[in-house]
Amino acid sequence: MTLDKTALVVDNNNNSTEVNLTGSASDTADMLDMTIGETVGKALLEDAKLNVRHANVFYGDKQAIHDISLDIGKNEVLAMIGPSGCGKSTFLRCLNRMNDTIPICRVEGSFLLDGEDIYDRRQDPVLLRSRVGMVFQKPNPFPKSIYDNVAYGVRLHGLAKNRAELDEIVEKSLRRAGLFNEVKDDLHKPGTGLSGGQQQRLCIARTIAIDPEVILMDEPTSALDPIATALIEELITELSEKYTIAIVTHSMQQAARVSNRTAYFHMGKLVEVNDTDSVFTTPQHPLTENYITGRFG
Amino acid sequence: MNVTSLLLVLVSIALLGYFGGYRKARALSSSAKTHSRPQYHGYLVALWALLPALAVLMAWTMSQEAIITRLVMSELPATAQHQSAAERSLFINQFKNLAQAKKSAVDESGVSLPNEEDDPLTNQAANRYLHWQERSQVARTLAVITLAALAIWLTLRRLRASFQARNRVEKIIQFIMMLSASIAILTTVGIVFSVLFEALQFFRHVPITEFLFGTHWNPQTAIRADQVGGSGSFGAIPLFTGTLLISLIALSVAVPLGLFSAIYLAEYASPRVRAIAKPVMEMLAGIPTVVYGFFAALTVAPLIRQTAESLGLSASSESTLAAGLVMGIMIIPFVSSLSDDVISAVPQILRDGSYAMGATKSETIKQVIIPAALPGIVGGVLLAASRAIGETMIVVMAAGLAANLTANPLDSVTTVTTQIVTLLTGDQEFDSPKTLAAFALGLGLFVVTLGLNIISLYVVRKYREQYE
Numbered sequence: 001m002t003l004d005k006t007a008l009v010v011d012n013n014n015n016s017t018e019v020n021l022t023g024s025a026s027d028t029a030d031m032l033d034m035t036i037g038e039t040v041g042k043a044l045l046e047d048a049k050l051n052v053r054h055a056n057v058f059y060g061d062k063q064a065i066h067d068i069s070l071d072i073g074k075n076e077v078l079a080m081i082g083p084s085g086c087g088k089s090t091f092l093r094c095l096n097r098m099n100d101t102i103p104i105c106r107v108e109g110s111f112l113l114d115g116e117d118i119y120d121r122r123q124d125p126v127l128l129r130s131r132v133g134m135v136f137q138k139p140n141p142f143p144k145s146i147y148d149n150v151a152y153g154v155r156l157h158g159l160a161k162n163r164a165e166l167d168e169i170v171e172k173s174l175r176r177a178g179l180f181n182e183v184k185d186d187l188h189k190p191g192t193g194l195s196g197g198q199q200q201r202l203c204i205a206r207t208i209a210i211d212p213e214v215i216l217m218d219e220p221t222s223a224l225d226p227i228a229t230a231l232i233e234e235l236i237t238e239l240s241e242k243y244t245i246a247i248v249t250h251s252m253q254q255a256a257r258v259s260n261r262t263a264y265f266h267m268g269k270l271v272e273v274n275d276t277d278s279v280f281t282t283p284q285h286p287l288t289e290n291y292i293t294g295r296f297g
Numbered sequence: 298m299n300v301t302s303l304l305l306v307l308v309s310i311a312l313l314g315y316f317g318g319y320r321k322a323r324a325l326s327s328s329a330k331t332h333s334r335p336q337y338h339g340y341l342v343a344l345w346a347l348l349p350a351l352a353v354l355m356a357w358t359m360s361q362e363a364i365i366t367r368l369v370m371s372e373l374p375a376t377a378q379h380q381s382a383a384e385r386s387l388f389i390n391q392f393k394n395l396a397q398a399k400k401s402a403v404d405e406s407g408v409s410l411p412n413e414e415d416d417p418l419t420n421q422a423a424n425r426y427l428h429w430q431e432r433s434q435v436a437r438t439l440a441v442i443t444l445a446a447l448a449i450w451l452t453l454r455r456l457r458a459s460f461q462a463r464n465r466v467e468k469i470i471q472f473i474m475m476l477s478a479s480i481a482i483l484t485t486v487g488i489v490f491s492v493l494f495e496a497l498q499f500f501r502h503v504p505i506t507e508f509l510f511g512t513h514w515n516p517q518t519a520i521r522a523d524q525v526g527g528s529g530s531f532g533a534i535p536l537f538t539g540t541l542l543i544s545l546i547a548l549s550v551a552v553p554l555g556l557f558s559a560i561y562l563a564e565y566a567s568p569r570v571r572a573i574a575k576p577v578m579e580m581l582a583g584i585p586t587v588v589y590g591f592f593a594a595l596t597v598a599p600l601i602r603q604t605a606e607s608l609g610l611s612a613s614s615e616s617t618l619a620a621g622l623v624m625g626i627m628i629i630p631f632v633s634s635l636s637d638d639v640i641s642a643v644p645q646i647l648r649d650g651s652y653a654m655g656a657t658k659s660e661t662i663k664q665v666i667i668p669a670a671l672p673g674i675v676g677g678v679l680l681a682a683s684r685a686i687g688e689t690m691i692v693v694m695a696a697g698l699a700a701n702l703t704a705n706p707l708d709s710v711t712t713v714t715t716q717i718v719t720l721l722t723g724d725q726e727f728d729s730p731k732t733l734a735a736f737a738l739g740l741g742l743f744v745v746t747l748g749l750n751i752i753s754l755y756v757v758r759k760y761r762e763q764y765e
Contacts, residue, residue, distance in 0.1 A: 101652060130655030140650040143669045152664065153654040203650070210654065 036266060040284045041274035043263075045071040049214060049244040050095060055109035057090055057099070064090045068109075068270045070263060072214070077236060077245045079259035079276065081252060083291065086265040088248045092216050095246065096132035097125040113214070130157055133212035137219040139199030141191035141206075146183050149191040149202055150174060153210035169209055177205035178235055197228025204235060208243070215239065217247040221254065233258050252292055256280050264288045298438040300358060307350055307445060311343040314449040318342030318456065325458045333463035341462045344469050345452045350445040357437045365429045366393075369422050392422035396430075399423060492743065495736035502730040503531045508737055510534065514700035514711075516720060516731045531734055533741060535700040539710030540742075543621045543692060544685040546706060550625025551681055555632025556674065562633070563640040564662055575637065582630040590694030593623035598695055605707055612707040615697035621706065624691050631681035632674075639673025640666055672757040679753035683746045689714035713738050 048071035057065035065087045072078050080088040090099070097118060099105040111118040118128060130153065141149050150170045153159075160166035170187075174180035179201045183194070191202050200220060207215055217236070221229040236245060236258045249255050255262050256276060263273035264287070272279065272288040283289040298306070322338035325331055331338075366389055456462070500508070511532020558578065562571050598619035605612035612618075643666050651661040667674070689712075697709035698719060720735040 096653065098649060098653060101649070126655050126657050128655075129653055134649075134653035136646060136649060136653075138646055140644075140646040142647065142650065142665050152651075153656075156654065156656050156660055156664075206654065 036269045036271055036287065039069070039270045040272045041279070042261075043070050043270065043273050045073045047074065048072060049074045049076075049114065050246075051110070051112040051115075052091075052095075053110045055091070055094065055107070055111065057087070057094060057108070058106040059102070060104045064268050065094075066268045070270055070273060072244060072246055073261075074244055075240055075242070076261060077240045077247065077259040079255035079262045080246065080248045080265060081250070081255050081262060081291070082265035082271075084250075087268040088263075088265040089218050091265070092218055092246060092248050093134075095214070095216055096129050096134055098129075098134065100125055130210050131212050132214040132216060133207035133210065134216040134218070135200070135203050135207055135220045138223050139196055139203055141194070141199050141202050143190065143192060145188045146174075146191045146194070146202060147187040150205050150209050152206060157210055159210060173205040173209035174202075176208055176239070177201045178231060179205055195228070197224045197231060200224060200228065200232060201235065204232070204239075208239070212243065214244045214246065217245065219248050219250060222250060229254070252280070264291060266291075298434065300354070303354065303438060303441060306442065307347060307354070310350075310442070310445045310449070311347040314342040314346040314445075314452070315339040317449060317453055318462075321453055321456050322462070325456065329458040331458045332461050337462040337466050338456055338460070340466045341469075342449055342452045342456075344466065345448040346445045348469070349448055350441045353444055354437070354441050357433075357440070361430075361433045361437070365426060365433060368429055369425045372425055373418065373422060388419070388422075392419045392426055395419055395423040396426045399427060489743065492736050492739050495733055496740040498728070499730060499733035499737045502733065503737075507531060508533050508734075512702055514716070516716070516734055529730060531730065531737075533713075533738065535702040536711060536713045536716055536738065537741065537745075538702060538704075539617070539696070539700070540686055540712040540714075542617055542704065542706065542710055543624060543696060543712060544682060546618060546621025547624035547628060547685040548678070548682055550622055551628045551632050551685075552678055554625075555629045555677070555681070556636055558629070559633040559636035559640060559674075560662060560667075563637050564658065564666070575634075579630050579634055581627065582634075584627070586627065586688065586690035587694070589623050589627050590691045593619045593691055593695035597623055601707070610707060613697070613709040615695060615699075615709040616707050617696060617710050618706040620692050620696035623695065624685055624688055627688070627691070628681040628684050631684055632677045635677030635680065636670065636674045639670040639677075642673075643669045675756045676753055679749050679756075683749050686746060686749075687714060687742065689718060693718055713742050717742075 050072040052071070053069045055065055055068045055070075056063065068087075068091060070091075080092065082088050093099045094107055094111060095118070099107060107119060113128070113132065117123065142152060144152070147170055150173050151160075151166055154166060154169050160169055171180060174183065179198060182198060183189075183202075191199065194202060200223075204215075204220075221232050224232065233254060236247065239245060240260075247255075247258065259276045261273060262276045262279040264271045264279065264283075264285070266287050272283065272285040274284070279288065280292055283292060289295075316339065318341060319335045319339035322331055322333075322335035326335065369392070370385075370389070508531050511530060512534045513530045513532045514535050515530045517529055558574075562575055562578075566574060594615070598614060598616055601616050601619050601622075602612045602614055605616075647665055647669060648661055651665045656664065692712045693715045696711060696715065698711050698715065699709050700711050700716075701708055703710060717735045717738050720731055720738075
C-alpha cells in the first residue's frame with residue numbers, strides 16, 4: 001500500500017481531514033509511520049480546571065511527550081486512550097508532579113491548575129498533590145488498617161480537629177467510595193486483606209478523604225474483574241459531580257462509558273481530543289479511527 | 298586400591314554407563330518414540346552405577362577399621378584377651394603404630410623392617426593387621442566395581458522406548474537434595490546432643506540450681522586431691538548478665554546507627570554515594586574480630602577511662618563500655634545491610650501512593666516504608682543480637698575475666714563466651730567440673746540464641762500477615 005503522506009497533515013480547524021486509507025489490519029507498520037501532525041478536535045476549553053500548553057517530557061535523552069496542549073474542564077471526566085507506550089500515563093503523572101520522583105525525568109511547558117503554575121519554583125509538590133489526588137493501576141493500600149488507610153492523608157494534612165471529626169471523615173469517604181457497608185465491622189483489620197476491587201475502592205476513599213480538586217486515575221480497573229470494574233466506573237460517574245477526573249484506560253468501552261471527553265494519544269503526541277461521543281462515532285483522524293475500530297494498538 | 302583411585306574408576310564406569318544408556322536409547326528411538334530423551338537414559342544408568350557403589354564404598358571405609366581390629370584381637374592367643382580395657386586400647390594403639398611403621402618402611406625401601414625390639418605379640422598382631430587390611434582393600438575394590446557393573450547391566454536391561462527415564466532421574470535428584478538438607482539438620486542435632494550430654498555430666502557434679510541461680514562464679518577447682526584450692530563455684534548469673542549488658546550496649550549503638558544509615562542509603566543517597574558507601578559499610582563485618590579486640594583494648598578502653606576520670610568517675614581499665622561500643626560498631630552492617638535490602642524492596646507503588654496523598658519523603662518513610670519493612674528490620678536486629686551474644690574475641694580482649702555482677706558499664710564484666718575460652722584452655726582433665734562447665738555454658742548460650750531466633754521468626758511471621 002502506498003500512502004500519500006501529505007494527505008495526512010491535518011489542520012487544527014478539524015473536519016477538513018480527508019484521508020484515503022485503503023490498508024488492511026496487517027499494515028500496522030505503515031500506520032506507525034504516519035505523520036501525526038497537529039492535534040485535531042477540541043483540545044482547548046474556556047474556564048478550564050487544568051491548562052497544559054506545549055508540554056514536552058523527556059526520560060534522559062528519550063522524548064516521551066511531544067508538544068501536547070490540552071485543557072481539562074471543571075467537573076469533567078477526561079479519558080485518555082492510546083496504545084501502550086504512547087505517553088498517556090506520563091502525561092497524567094505530570095499533572096501532580098509524580099514524575100519528580102523519577103530522577104531522569106525532565107518536564108517542559110506550562111501546566112496551570114486554576115491559573116497557578118504547577119511547576120513554579122515556589123509551588124510545593126506536597127501541597128499540590130493534596131489538591132490533585134491519584135489512584136494507581138495496581139491497588140496500593142498502605143500496610144495499615146482500613147481506618148488508618150483512609151485517615152492517612154487527613155492526619156498528614158491536619159484536616160480533622162479531633163477523633164470524632166476524623167471518624168466522620170473516614171466514614172464519609174468510605175461511603176462515597178461505596179465501601180463502607182462492606183467494611184464497617186472490619187475497620188481495624190489490615191487494608192491489604194481486602195479483595196482487589198475493595199482495595200481499589202479503599203484507595204479511592206483514601207484519595208477523596210483529603211478532598212482534592214482533581215483526581216487522576218491511571219488504569220484504575222486494569223487489575224480488577226468485571227464486577228469490581230463496574231462498581232468503580234459507577235463511582236467515577238458519581239465522583240465527577242464534585243471532582244475533575246482524568247482517567248487513563250486501555251478499555252475503549254470504559255472510556256465511552258465514563259468520560260465526557262476522550263483524548264487519543266499516539267507515540268507521545270496528542271492525536272485527537274473531542275467529546276467522547278464524537279470520538280467514538282465520528283473520529284476525525286485516521287489513527288484514532290484505526291485504534292477505536294481495533295485495527296491496531 | 299585406595300579410595301581416590303577407586304573413586305576415579307567409579308566415575309569412569311559411570312561415564313561408560315552414561316554412554317551405554319545414551320546409545321541404547323538412541324537405538325530404541327529409531328524404531329519408536331521414546332518417552333524420555335536419550336540423555337536421561339544415560340543419566341539414569343550413570344546414577345545407578347554411581348550411587349549404590351558410592352554408598353557401599355563409604356560404609357565399607359568407615360566400618361573396616363573397627364572390624365579389622367576386632368578380627369586381629371580375636372585371632373591372638375588367649376593371654377592377650379584377658380586385659381583391662383585400658384591395657385587393651387594401649388595394645389591396639391601399639392600394634393597399629395607398628396603396622397603403620399612397617400607399611401611406610403615397605404613403601405620407602407621395599408624391604409620390611411627388622412623388628413627385634415618389638416614384643417612378639419605386638420609384632421604378630423601388626424602383621425595380622427596389615428594382612429587383613431590388604432584383604433579388605435582388595436575385597437572392597439572388587440565389591441564396588443562389581444556392584445557398579447551389575448547396576449549398569451540391570452538398568453540397561455530395563456531400558457525400553459516407554460521407559461520413564463526422565464521421571465526416575467528427577468526422583469533420584471530430588472532424593473539427593475533431600476539427603477543434603479538432612480545432613481545439615483542432622484549435624485545441628487548432633488552438635489546439640491553432644492553439648493547436652495557433656496552438660497548433663499557437669500550437672501552430676503554441680504547441681505543445676507546452683508548453676509542457674511548462683512551469683513558467684515569461680516571455676517578454680519583443685520586438680521589433685523592433695524592440692525589446696527577452692528572447691529569452685531559455678532553460678533552462671535554474673536556471666537549471663539555480663540553478656541546481656543555488653544550485648545545491650547552493642548545493640549544500642551548498632552540499631553540506631555544501622556537503621557539510620559540504612560534509611561539514608563536506601564532513600565536519600567544518590568546512586569553514586571550508595572555504590573561506594575554500601576560496600577564500605579559491609580566491610581565492617583569483614584574486619585577480623587581480633588582487630589576489633591585490639592581497637593577496643595588499646596584505643597577505646599583507655600579513652601573511656603580517661604574521660605570517666607576527668608568526670609570524676611572511676612573506670613576499670615577493662616570496661617564493659619569499651620567492649621560493648623566496639624562490638625556495636627562491628628554489628629552495624631548486620632542491621633544496616635539487611636534493613637537497607639528490605640527498605641529498598643518496599644514496592645515503589647506504595648511510595649507513590651503515599652506521595653500522591655501529599656506526604657513528604659520523611660512522612661512516607663516513617664508512616665509507610667518503615668512499617669512495611671519492619672519484619673526485615675526486626676530480623677536484622679535479632680541477627681545482630683545473636684551475633685553480639687555469641688561474639689568472643691572482642692570481649693576476651695577488652696572486657697576482662699572478672700565475673701562481677703554489676704550493671705555499671707564502667708566496671709569490667711565477663712561473658713559466657715569468654716569463660717568458655719578460659720575454661721577450655723589449659724591442661725585440665727577433660728572430665729573435671731571446670732572443663733565440663735564450658736559445655737553447660739555453651740548449652741545455655743545455645744538456648745538463649747535459639748530463643749532469640751524463635752522470637753524473631755514469630756515477630757516476622759506476625760507482621761508479615763499484616764503487611765503483605
